[in-house]
Amino acid sequence: xxxxxxxxxxxxxxxxxxxxxxxxxxxxxxxxxxxxxxxxxxxxxxxxxxxxxxxxxxxxxxxxxxxxxxxxxxxxxxxxxxxxxxxxxxxxxxxxxxxxxxxxxxxxxxxxxxxxxxxxxxxxxxxxxxxxxxxxxxxxxxxxxxxxxxxxxxxxxxx
Numbered sequence: 270x271x272x273x274x275x276x277x278x279x280x281x282x283x284x285x286x287x288x289x290x291x292x293x294x295x296x297x298x299x300x301x302x303x304x305x306x307x308x309x310x311x312x313x314x315x316x317x318x319x320x321x322x323x324x325x326x327x328x329x330x331x332x333x334x335x336x337x338x339x340x341x342x343x344x345x346x347x348x349x350x351x352x353x354x355x356x357x358x359x360x361x362x363x364x365x366x367x368x369x370x371x372x373x374x375x376x377x378x379x380x381x382x383x384x385x386x387x388x389x390x391x392x393x394x395x396x397x398x399x400x401x402x403x404x405x406x407x408x409x410x411x412x413x414x415x416x417x418x419x420x421x422x423x424x425x426x427x428x
Contacts, residue, residue, distance in 0.1 A: 280385040280393070283313050286320040289380045291407065293399035296377065299368075302359035303334065303384070303392045306350045308342040313392055315343070318384055325358060325379035325396055327369050332358040334381060334394060358394060371398050 289295070305313070312318070317340035325334050334356045341349040360368070371377050382395045402410070 280387050282383055282385045283316055283392075284318045284320050285383040286323070286381055288321055289382055289397065289399065291402075291410075293378065293380055293397070293401055294406075295380075295382075295397045295399050297371075297398045298382065299360065299364060299396045299398075301332065301394050301396055303394050304357045304359065305339075305392055308345045308349050309339050309356075310392060311345075312339050312342045313384065314386075317343075320381050320384065323381050325381060325394075327365065327372060327379075330365060330369075332360055332365060332368065332379070332396075334358055337381065337384075358396070368398070376400075 319338040319340075323334060323337040325332055327333075336353060337356065338352050339350070340352055368379065372379060377398045377400055380397050380399045382397050384392065384394050387393050
């Protein structure tokens with residue numbers, strides 16, 4: 270249950286954090302459930318979520334998603350939620366202990382990669398243990414991506 274499955278028919282992706290792949294080296298991925306309030310689920314189904322500056326942290330043996338902006342529901346009332354509140358993530362105890370060890374000892378960061386709805390309709394977050402890139406690492410990854418594109422163009426032109 271630790272690893273995520275990459276088949277499209279299992280989930281409906283609501284939001285992705287594309288900047289995470291640009292700013293971090295992704296080492297390991299985890300799937301976690303999210304505890305949401307009623308209007309947050311409706312807002313997620315509308316796709317009104319921003320993962321850009323969000324991260325996850327381990328506090329008192331529990332994992333929380335922080336700075337994830339879920340906009341208030343458009344047809345909501347006074348019972349709407351706070352857009353930037355801390356949201357508890359649901360993981361197994363072994364996974365939480367593993368995350369505690371890797372974040373404290375190795376200095377890795379927990380970054381959300383995407384939010385999606387599973388086949389059963391549960392909101393899930395794909396978390397990644399990530400190591401921050403330096404500026405020169407970012408430049409190297411851009412150069413490698415450009416070189417790959419040029420090779421693909423050359424192959425297409427030959428055919």
